[in-house]
Amino acid sequence: xxxxxxxxxxxxxxxxxxxxxxxxxxxxxxxxxxxxxxxxxxxxxxxxxxxxxxxxxxxxxxxxxxxxxxxxxxxxxxxxxxxxxxxxxxxxxxxxxxxxxxxxxxxxxxxxxxxxxxxxxxxxxxxxxxxxxxxxxx
Numbered sequence: 848x849x850x851x852x853x854x855x856x857x858x859x860x861x862x863x864x865x866x867x868x869x870x871x872x873x874x875x876x877x878x879x880x881x882x883x884x885x886x887x888x889x890x891x892x893x894x895x896x897x898x899x900x901x902x903x904x905x906x907x908x909x910x911x912x913x914x915x916x917x918x919x920x921x922x923x924x925x926x927x928x929x930x931x932x933x934x935x936x937x938x939x940x941x942x943x944x945x946x947x948x949x950x951x952x953x954x955x956x957x958x959x960x961x962x963x964x965x966x967x968x969x970x971x972x973x974x975x976x977x978x979x980x981x982x983x984x985x
Contacts, residue, residue: 855972863967867911868960874904876956877949915966923969927962934958 875883882904886897919927935954938944945951 855975860964860968863964864960867963871956871960877952911963915963918969919966931958
């Protein structure tokens with residue numbers, strides 16, 4: 848038997864969100880200082896390192912997207928899109944959206960990180976609220 852999961856804390860979600868936001872923005876952002884910019888730079892000195900980091904990112908994204916996808920399912924992803932679309936509309940109606948390309952990109956990345964962090968946190972939250980585990984043990 849697996850040990851019972853601890854209580855869900857906001858700090859757990861924030862740690863997941865910070866990790867995911869850092870990973871997403873390090874992968875690509877429009878500042879010119881990202882993995883994608885480094886990968887496509889003309890310098891081929893660190894090609895093996897670039898490819899190793901790329902494969903590591905693919906593995907991490909595959910794991911994270913798989914876990915979040917299993918927890919959220921199609922309806923959860925749809926509801927997250929609706930939630931963040933309506934939040935964006937509300938921010939825009941109050942002139943609170945960033946006016947720069949970088950600001951908008953970071954806002955979208957923050958929304959994506961929040962959705963993935965929610966997906967990774969959902970199993971713990973579900974067990975705390977309803978007492979149900981996500982996966983039955985065999």
